Amino acid sequence: MTSPAEVSAATPLLTELYPRIQQFYAGQVRHLDAFRAEEFAATFTEDGVFDHRPGADPLLGRQAIAAAVSGYQRTKHAADPVQRRHWFNMLQVFPQDDGTVRTEYYALVLHTRPGTPEPQTGPSCFVTDVLEVGEDGGLLTKFRRVRQDHLV
Amino acid sequence: MTSPAEVSAATPLLTELYPRIQQFYAGQVRHLDAFRAEEFAATFTEDGVFDHRPGADPLLGRQAIAAAVSGYQRTKHAADPVQRRHWFNMLQVFPQDDGTVRTEYYALVLHTRPGTPEPQTGPSCFVTDVLEVGEDGGLLTKFRRVRQDHLV
Amino acid sequence: MTSPAEVSAATPLLTELYPRIQQFYAGQVRHLDAFRAEEFAATFTEDGVFDHRPGADPLLGRQAIAAAVSGYQRTKHAADPVQRRHWFNMLQVFPQDDGTVRTEYYALVLHTRPGTPEPQTGPSCFVTDVLEVGEDGGLLTKFRRVRQDHLV
Numbered sequence: 411m412t413s414p415a416e417v418s419a420a421t422p423l424l425t426e427l428y429p430r431i432q433q434f435y436a437g438q439v440r441h442l443d444a445f446r447a448e449e450f451a452a453t454f455t456e457d458g459v460f461d462h463r464p465g466a467d468p469l470l471g472r473q474a475i476a477a478a479v480s481g482y483q484r485t486k487h488a489a490d491p492v493q494r495r496h497w498f499n500m501l502q503v504f505p506q507d508d509g510t511v512r513t514e515y516y517a518l519v520l521h522t523r524p525g526t527p528e529p530q531t532g533p534s535c536f537v538t539d540v541l542e543v544g545e546d547g548g549l550l551t552k553f554r555r556v557r558q559d560h561l562v
Numbered sequence: 563m564t565s566p567a568e569v570s571a572a573t574p575l576l577t578e579l580y581p582r583i584q585q586f587y588a589g590q591v592r593h594l595d596a597f598r599a600e601e602f603a604a605t606f607t608e609d610g611v612f613d614h615r616p617g618a619d620p621l622l623g624r625q626a627i628a629a630a631v632s633g634y635q636r637t638k639h640a641a642d643p644v645q646r647r648h649w650f651n652m653l654q655v656f657p658q659d660d661g662t663v664r665t666e667y668y669a670l671v672l673h674t675r676p677g678t679p680e681p682q683t684g685p686s687c688f689v690t691d692v693l694e695v696g697e698d699g700g701l702l703t704k705f706r707r708v709r710q711d712h713l714v
Numbered sequence: 715m716t717s718p719a720e721v722s723a724a725t726p727l728l729t730e731l732y733p734r735i736q737q738f739y740a741g742q743v744r745h746l747d748a749f750r751a752e753e754f755a756a757t758f759t760e761d762g763v764f765d766h767r768p769g770a771d772p773l774l775g776r777q778a779i780a781a782a783v784s785g786y787q788r789t790k791h792a793a794d795p796v797q798r799r800h801w802f803n804m805l806q807v808f809p810q811d812d813g814t815v816r817t818e819y820y821a822l823v824l825h826t827r828p829g830t831p832e833p834q835t836g837p838s839c840f841v842t843d844v845l846e847v848g849e850d851g852g853l854l855t856k857f858r859r860v861r862q863d864h865l866v
Contacts, residue, residue: 428733429580436652436667493711495668495686497651499801500740515740516799518824518833520670520686522711528684529670529711532832534799534824559797559826559833581732588804588819645863647820647838649803672822672838674863680836681822681863 423505431503431513431541434549439496445483451476454551455542461555492521495529498537510552511541517556533558575657583655583665583693586701591648597635603628606703607694613707644673647681650689662704663693669708685710727809735807735817735845738853743800749787755780758855759846765859796825799833802841814856815845821860837862 434453441450451472454460460475461468469475497518504512517537520529540553586605593602603624606612612627613620621627649670656664669689672681692705738757745754755776758764764779765772773779801822808816821841824833844857 424733424737425730426577428737429576433576433580433654436654439652440654440666493686493714495652495711497668497670499651499803500743500799502737502740502744514744516801518801522684522686524714525712527710527712528682529686530832531683531835532826532830534797534826534833558831559799560829560831562797562828578729581728585728585732585806588806591804592806592818645838645866647804647863649820649822651803674836674838676866677864678836679862679864680834681838683835 424503427503427505427511428501431511431549432501434541435498435501438551439498442479443494443496445479445487447476447479447483450479454554458551459553460551461553463556463558464561490523492523492530495520495522506540509543511543511549513537513539513541515539533560535559576655579655579657579663580653583663583701584653586693587650587653590703591650594631595646595648597631597639599628599631599635602631606706610703611705612703613705615708615710616713642675644675644682647672647674658692661695663695663701665689665691665693667691685712687711728807731807731809731815732805735815735853736805738845739802739805742855743802746783747798747800749783749791751780751783751787754783758858762855763857764855765857767860767862768865794827796827796834799824799826810844813847815847815853817841817843817845819843837864839863 438450438453441453451458454472454475457471458475459468459470460478462478469478497520499516499518501513501515504514506512515537517535518531519533519535520531522529536557536559538553538555539551542550542552544550590602590605593605603610606624606627609623610627611620611622612630614630621630649672650667651670653665653667656666658664667689669687670683671685671687672683674681688709688711690705690707691703694702694704696702742754742757745757755762758776758779761775762779763772763774764782766782773782801824803820803822805817805819808818810816819841821839822835823837823839824835826833840861840863842857842859843855846854846856848854
């Protein structure tokens with residue numbers, strides 16, 4: 411047994427990366443939940459890949475990602491205007507030798523209809539990301555794969 | 563591209579503040595969910611403002627905040643005794659030049675009735691706080707604004 | 715008032731421990747939600763105690779913990795195959811003088827049935843752990859007590 415203090419040097423990367431990634435994700439979903447399509451797409455690398463649903467082609471690059479968010483807003487959201495909230499949790503962070511960071515986490519979407527306090531929940535998802543650490547220290551999503559629990 | 567290690571010096575404040583704020587919020591909601599009115603109010607500054615609901619006057623100061631918690635317990639909770647659990651998530655932390663810290667996060671309330679395993683959920687909220695960092699290093703909520711998604 | 719930077723030295727343990735414990739829990743529930751019984755049990759100390767439900771005997775040691783997970787999989791899960799996701803939140807971390815770390819947190823289980831996007835939620839729980847910090851710096855659960863909100 412060593413005390414917690416003695417082992418603190420063992421994980422400087424995690425200490426640093428974990429809160430940064432949590433903060434990055436919070437900002438990313440804020441854009442998504444407000445349909446700021448361009449701003450959301452800009453949290454991906456220029457050639458970022460968003461494999462958002464089994465059976466659908468992955469979204470390739472910022473332009474495709476922004477178009478998908480805008481399209482969702484113009485169709486599904488326009489027909490049924492709910493406030494979506496994306497919740498991520500149980501985050502695992504795995505720094506890679508090439509400087510990227512692989513993450514895995516659970517995600518859940520909450521949908522609140524005007525006047526109805528109880529949100530509709532789902533789907534529950536398992537998400538895998540590869541994050542790129544930019545020259546300015548900022549994070550970008552290079553790759554994201556979402557697997558919805560009810561479609562497995 | 564820089565490695566994660568090389569950029570670690572860029573965000574010492576976030577590295578330090580993020581877990582502290584998460585721990586602070588966990589303790590704060592523990593008081594609220596147990597109806598410890600005075601202890602909950604003491605997590606606000608003496609003149610803290612709690613703008614808890616659109617259409618209602620904000621609660622001004624610890625005494626008003628404690629009275630609101632006690633009043634809720636004596637009325638709504640007494641009539642329908644549920645175990646509430648406040649969940650916060652997707653936290654963003656923005657240190658300010660004046661030493662305060664602005665935060666933004668999602669919140670969801672779970673209500674469990676005795677004998678019923680599935681909690682009622684909601685409302686889903688978006689919360690903005692201003693936190694004060696005290697002389698002892700402890701955090702206090704100076705201002706909180708809660709916006710419920712179904713009332714927007 | 716001191717600035718956040720000036721107080722950052724006050725909580726090195728929390729800064730270090732908080733993200734490590736979050737990452738540890740994420741890996742632990744990944745094993746549980748995939749029914750990797752041996753791997754889940756190995757996140758407890760050899761003589762770990764898992765007091766998982768009022769009215770039932772606590773599980774004593776890794777073998778009993780692994781057997782309980784396997785038994786659940788062979789009976790309840792075989793009869794009704796849902797994808798479970800354990801969500802932990804509102805974590806409090808309390809380093810102890812003996813080098814262990816006491817934690818308290820909320821937990822919620824999501825159950826997704828094939829083809830049904832909306833998960834069933836519950837129970838909502840309050841959990842208390844004692845974590846041991848191993849010689850390799852890794853964490854192990856020495857003791858866990860789960861209190862389900864609907865059984866209180």
